[in-house]
Amino acid sequence: GAVVSQHPSRVICKSGTSVKIECRSLDFQATTMFWYRQFPKQSLMLMATSNEGSKATYEQGVEKDKFLINHASLTLSTLTVTSAHPEDSSFYICSARDWTGPIYEQYFGPGTRLTVT
Amino acid sequence: TQLLEQSPQFLSIQEGENLTVYCNSSSVFSSLQWYRQEPGEGPVLLVTVVTGGEVKKLKRLTFQFGDARKDSSLHITAAQPGDTGLYLCAGAPLGGAQKLVFGQGTRLTINP
Numbered sequence: 001g002a003v004v005s006q007h008p009s010r011v012i013c014k015s016g017t018s019v020k021i022e023c024r025s026l027d028f029q030a031t032t033m034f035w036y037r038q039f040p041k042q043s044l045m046l047m048a049t050s051n052e053g054s055k056a057t058y059e060q061g062v063e064k065d066k067f068l069i070n071h072a073s074l075t076l077s078t079l080t081v082t083s084a085h086p087e088d089s090s091f092y093i094c095s096a097r098d099w100t101g102p103i104y105e106q107y108f109g110p111g112t113r114l115t116v117t
Numbered sequence: 118t119q120l121l122e123q124s125p126q127f128l129s130i131q132e133g134e135n136l137t138v139y140c141n142s143s144s145v146f147s148s149l150q151w152y153r154q155e156p157g158e159g160p161v162l163l164v165t166v167v168t169g170g171e172v173k174k175l176k177r178l179t180f181q182f183g184d185a186r187k188d189s190s191l192h193i194t195a196a197q198p199g200d201t202g203l204y205l206c207a208g209a210p211l212g213g214a215q216k217l218v219f220g221q222g223t224r225l226t227i228n229p
Contacts, residue, residue: 006159032215043205043222044160049215093159097215103167104148104209106217108159 002028002098006109013084013116020080021112023094029074030096034106035067038091050077084116119144121208123220131228133195138223140206141188147209149189150217151180154203196227 003026013019023033031052036044048064050056050071058064066088068080077096081088093111097104122141130136140149148167152160164173166182166189173180177200179192193200203224207217 004159034216041224043219046216046219091157095159103165104150104217105162105165106150106207107162108152111157111159113157 002026002096002105002107004030004094004096004107004109006094006112008112009110010113011115013114015085015116016083018080018082019084019114020078021092021094021114023077023079023096023109025075025096025098025107028096028098030077030098031074032097033071033077034095034097035069035077035079036093036095038093038111044093047079081114084114086116089114089116119146119208119210119218121206121218121220123206123223125223126221127224129226129228130196132197136193136196136225138191138204138206138225139188140190140208140220142208142218143187144208144218145186145211146218147186147211149182149186149209150207151189151191152205152207154205154222155201160203160205196225198227198229201225201227 005024007022033050035047047062048056048058050069052071056069071077094109150165151163154160164180169184169186171182177194181190203222205222206220
């Protein structure tokens with residue numbers, strides 16, 4: 001299957017600072033990428049959908065000014081958590097949609113554990 | 118709003134037993150995917166089913182897509198501790214909508 005990488009895998013930051021998370025599709029071009037947040041022992045919560053070269057579409061309740069998404073190339077999307085607070089601590093996972101096959105397939109990165117102190 | 122109801126949400130069984138996880142909806146999906154996620158990692162795609170009635174096997178795992186493409190099941194035979202994890206089903210809506218609809222997940226624990 002296709003490979004999606006995510007960096008960093010873990011990050012600890014102080015309250016009020018910003019953190020950038022990178023998501024890369026390594027062996028395919030991803031015109032569409034997704035950012036999810038996962039709370040302990042729960043399923044995935046979609047935060048936003050990003051399309052290469054255009055603005056991200058945010059889910060209801062997700063602050064677009066706080067969670068900045070940039071999808072500047074076909075293989076890279078970034079999520080920046082601005083002015084982070086302890087309640088932003090979570091597991092963030094990106095995903096990329098592979099359009100090359102005849103069916104819809106979505107592949108996930110390994111996730112980033114963000115801890116805000 | 119399309120929903121996928123996944124059951125059971127928690128399942129703890131002994132090694133060697135069989136189990137089935139269900140994923141149900143009132144909506145039709147163009148395809149359905151099953152993922153397994155281990156703690157601290159991202160979900161890994163196990164299988165995609167597309168055709169109504171389709172059955173796919175992956176070693177001891179059997180996936181079935183309902184005839185009407187509204188439901189799916191995952192059956193594990195002779196479960197092993199390595200099968201422990203969070204299993205997620207996700208449906209691709211008709212009409213080419215971009216985002217997958219996820220079930221709540223089934224947290225499976227296989228006890229040695």
